[in-house]
Amino acid sequence: MAKELLKGNEAIAEAAVRSGLEAYFGYPITPQTELLEWLSVRMPELGRTFMQAESELAAINMVYGAACTGARVMTSSSSPGISLMMEGISYIAGTELPVVLVDVMRAGPGLGNIAPAQGDYNQIVHGGGHGDFRPIVLAPASVQESIDLTGEAFKLADKYRAIVVVLIDGSIGQMMEPAELPPMQQVDRQRPNWAVTGAKDRDRRILSSIYIDPENEEQTNFRLLERWNQIEANEIRYKEYYLDDAEIVVVGFGTSGRVALSAVRAARAEGIPVGLLRPISVSPFPYARLKQLSEQACGMLVVEMNSGQMLHDVQTAVGGKIPVEFYGRMGGVIPLPDEILEQISRLCYEPVAPSANPRESWMDRMDLAKN
Amino acid sequence: MGLEPQFETVYKRPDTFTPTTTHYCPGCTHGIAHRLVAEVLEEMDLQEKTIGVASVGCSVFAYKYFDCDFVEAAHGRAPAMATGIKRVLPDRIVFTYQGDGDLASIGMAEIVHSTARGENITAIFVNNANYGMTGGQMAPTTLPGQKTTSSPAGRDIEDTGYPIRTAEMLATLDGAGYIVRRSLHDPKNIRKAKKAIRLAFETQERGLGFSMVELLSTCPTNWGMNPVQSLQWIEERMIPYFPLEDFKVSPNLSQVRV
Ligand SMILES: Cc1ncc(C[n+]2csc(CCOP(=O)(O)OP(=O)(O)O)c2C)c(N)n1
Numbered sequence: 023m024a025k026e027l028l029k030g031n032e033a034i035a036e037a038a039v040r041s042g043l044e045a046y047f048g049y050p051i052t053p054q055t056e057l058l059e060w061l062s063v064r065m066p067e068l069g070r071t072f073m074q075a076e077s078e079l080a081a082i083n084m085v086y087g088a089a090c091t092g093a094r095v096m097t098s099s100s101s102p103g104i105s106l107m108m109e110g111i112s113y114i115a116g117t118e119l120p121v122v123l124v125d126v127m128r129a130g131p132g133l134g135n136i137a138p139a140q141g142d143y144n145q146i147v148h149g150g151g152h153g154d155f156r157p158i159v160l161a162p163a164s165v166q167e168s169i170d171l172t173g174e175a176f177k178l179a180d181k182y183r184a185i186v187v188v189l190i191d192g193s194i195g196q197m198m199e200p201a202e203l204p205p206m207q208q209v210d211r212q213r214p215n216w217a218v219t220g221a222k223d224r225d226r227r228i229l230s231s232i233y234i235d236p237e238n239e240e241q242t243n244f245r246l247l248e249r250w251n252q253i254e255a256n257e258i259r260y261k262e263y264y265l266d267d268a269e270i271v272v273v274g275f276g277t278s279g280r281v282a283l284s285a286v287r288a289a290r291a292e293g294i295p296v297g298l299l300r301p302i303s304v305s306p307f308p309y310a311r312l313k314q315l316s317e318q319a320c321g322m323l324v325v326e327m328n329s330g331q332m333l334h335d336v337q338t339a340v341g342g343k344i345p346v347e348f349y350g351r352m353g354g355v356i357p358l359p360d361e362i363l364e365q366i367s368r369l370c371y372e373p374v375a376p377s378a379n380p381r382e383s384w385m386d387r388m389d390l391a392k393n
Numbered sequence: 394m395g396l397e398p399q400f401e402t403v404y405k406r407p408d409t410f411t412p413t414t415t416h417y418c419p420g421c422t423h424g425i426a427h428r429l430v431a432e433v434l435e436e437m438d439l440q441e442k443t444i445g446v447a448s449v450g451c452s453v454f455a456y457k458y459f460d461c462d463f464v465e466a467a468h469g470r471a472p473a474m475a476t477g478i479k480r481v482l483p484d485r486i487v488f489t490y491q492g493d494g495d496l497a498s499i500g501m502a503e504i505v506h507s508t509a510r511g512e513n514i515t516a517i518f519v520n521n522a523n524y525g526m527t528g529g530q531m532a533p534t535t536l537p538g539q540k541t542t543s544s545p546a547g548r549d550i551e552d553t554g555y556p557i558r559t560a561e562m563l564a565t566l567d568g569a570g571y572i573v574r575r576s577l578h579d580p581k582n583i584r585k586a587k588k589a590i591r592l593a594f595e596t597q598e599r600g601l602g603f604s605m606v607e608l609l610s611t612c613p614t615n616w617g618m619n620p621v622q623s624l625q626w627i628e629e630r631m632i633p634y635f636p637l638e639d640f641k642v643s644p645n646l647s648q649v650r651v
Contacts, residue, residue: 080506083473084476084477113466113467220485229464230456
């Protein structure tokens with residue numbers, strides 16, 4: 023299939039359609055709305071289910087119900103709406119159902135604004151609602167990667183009977199890039215052997231997240247954890263750029279990883295031995311690869327569009343062996359390649375102590391920049 | 394032959410009802426509501442195509458008693474979950490079973506919008522004027538002056554407002570196909586309740602929109618009464634506030650004889 027100029031949100035929606043999406047339930051919110059609008063046309067014309075729910079709370083619980091029937095289901099939202107979905111996400115995880123969720127992040131807290139941000143990292147990667155579980159979270163950095171990972175998300179959801187989040191920010195949702203869509207896949211209406219469909223010619227089935235006996239709940243928690251161990255063993259994804267001989271390693275996901283790549287290229291042109299690790303699965307997180315890199319490099323720079331959320335995962339991986347520095351922009355501000363280049367140069371020419379607090383020194387530097 | 398006494402079966406456990414002991418308190422009418430639903434599912438031969446949606450409340454384990462596929466929703470979200478199921482499997486019968494805290498407080502948005510959409514599902518709504526499962530707190534249906542563990546001096550309407558007549562309210566929505574209130578306080582009313590439940594499922598079978606039967610129900614444990622006093626309390630206190638009426642009956646139901 024040829025490349026077309028596609029908008030991120032619409033590309034994800036169409037990729038989902040072509041992955042055999044059977045039902046979608048959502049609620050409008052900028053900068054995600056085009057995804058819902060696209061599906062409001064495509065799903066009915068293909069005889070599939072589209073519904074605009076009364077709230078994100080209802081949408082995720084409709085998804086929960088539809089997922090119980092074994093249908094391929096999805097919802098999408100942006101940060102404030104994702105907050106409302108937390109309840110359903112937890113129930114879906116507790117019932118062990120395959121669901122795909124797209125979070126097109128915007129700035130916050132609160133109503134914040136509609137500009138791109140990455141402040142949902144903690145809420146999704148380390149959160150996803152109450153109780154003990156971990157969602158799979160994929161963070162593409164381009165329209166093409168968003169398309170590819172949407173298809174991948176459905177496969178992972180089915181494989182692990184788990185919730186898979188495609189985590190992008192408003193800029194990826196809104197931007198247009200040439201990209202190629204996958205071929206059309208029909209809806210698979212065969213139901214898995216755990217789905218509720220009406221107990222015809224078989225014993226009845228019950229799907230629930232309730233385990234009233236603590237021993238049973240603990241067993242379930244262990245089952246989820248064992249599955250998570252498999253996910254960690256098999257599903258870690260990242261992209262590496264110029265890392266072979268890198269002494270400085272920049273780490274960034276999604277848009278900040280993409281901007282960081284421009285900065286890394288510019289630094290390389292200046293002769294600085296720097297490379298980039300862009301985690302694609304931010305959950306499971308590429309701890310092992312970062313640990314390896316900490317043995318080769320003399321410093322790391324984490325770049326995010328938040329106040330340093332993934333930073334802590336990188337610090338865990340590095341274990342204090344080398345200094346980890348941080349550079350972030352917040353509130354819907356996207357860092358420019360030049361800003362990141364400046365940080366790379368500083369790290370190269372003025373090495374910092376491993377004991378320095380990366381967030382504090384970043385705030386100091388931001389203060390200096392203001393004066 | 395001829396020597397065996399002949400017995401006529403006047404009652405048997407419906408096949409749609411599992412042979413399980415109940416977890417409900419003595420004198421609670423949740424069990425009667427369950428049995429009526431099970432009888433209707435059997436009479437209409439719906440067992441193999443029904444998916445139940447249990448809610449959060451004393452009936453959280455409803456799925457133990459009905460011998461059909463079941464899911465368990467989050468508190469108040471049963472109508473949303475039922476919507477998700479019904480939209481994907483439109484030829485199945487989908488019903489929710491919800492308490493008054495679940496349906497009329499935390500889940501009010503979900504029930505209103507399911508009704509407004511004319512969602513082709515059935516809600517069995519058990520109104521016992523309090524939050525049973527959490528130990529008898531005030532619900533949106535708690536009567537003025539009624540003592541609960543969170544309105545110990547009696548519900549003060551100046552402070553907490555008025556009880557919600559949910560059936561009346563939902564019946565104002567065009568998507569409603571069948572909305573009535575019945576009571577479980579005596580055999581005559583139980584028979585009427587069963588007929589209403591039958592009509593609610595007939596509404597769904599015929600694709601006539603959203604259907605709901607509100608059932609006035611006892612909660613002796615939390616009301617601090619014995620079972621007989623509780624039945625009287627429904628009659629004397631609840632029915633005057635929550636009249637037993639048909640609030641919306643789709644004209645298409647007039648040919649249905651049950
Ligand atoms: C989100 C959430 N909030 C609160 C609860 C606690 N809770 C469980 S049951 C219940 C009340 C149920 O009352 P009702 O719906 O009237 O049913 P009943 O128990 O009286 O049959 C509450 C508040 C919960 N499980 N989930």
